[in-house]
Amino acid sequence: VQLQESGPGLVKPSETLSLICTVSTGSFTNYYWSWIRQPPGKGLEWIGYIHHSGNTKYNPALKSRVTMSVDTSKRQVSLRLRSVTTADTALYFCASGSGGTYDFDYWGQGSLVTVSS
């Protein structure tokens, strides 16, 4: 399974961050596709997941601002994070676990998003 994140590298404060993760090879169904972020020099924060069926689960800390969606025909999952601030500056990864688990053995390379005016 190969994952690739894409999206704008720069977002203005108060605007919406949008990223897409494309699953280019391997199975797409029966996986929980997670988004995880890492501020520069800091640790990892799980944002949430979307199942290929469209079922979602979000981190309560971000739930009010997050929407994830899936397009099975394009083998893509997307992340939208509203009302961003500089605290949302981070490397954003999509990831998944083989066998439909939360043990992340598949990762994209990450997409750096900077929030700045």
Add this chain to the structure above:
Amino acid sequence: DIQMTQSPSSLSASVGDRVTITCRTSQSVTKYLNWYQQKPQRAPKLLISATSNLQNGVPSRFSGSGAGTVFTLTISSLQPEDFATYFCQQTSTMPLTFGGGTKLEIK
């Protein structure tokens, strides 16, 4: 949320050393504790799942143990390629959470 505390936050060691990193959780996660290795500008790599299950291709010098709220990752004989940052992750309870990381540096 389950809080994850890793210690130490940084560690200096030499090639050939045995090192142990500890992860403590704020409540029991039974056996559902994973370990990742991350090198600069790279995505994390899953080393160990469910406390002690070594992933395919991961050298046997890596091992994990523990249960409940205290877990350890041990590298039996450090190799040059092992110098990296290590994170623990619990998958017992949503939201999934990670430790703050342990940076392993060359002495």
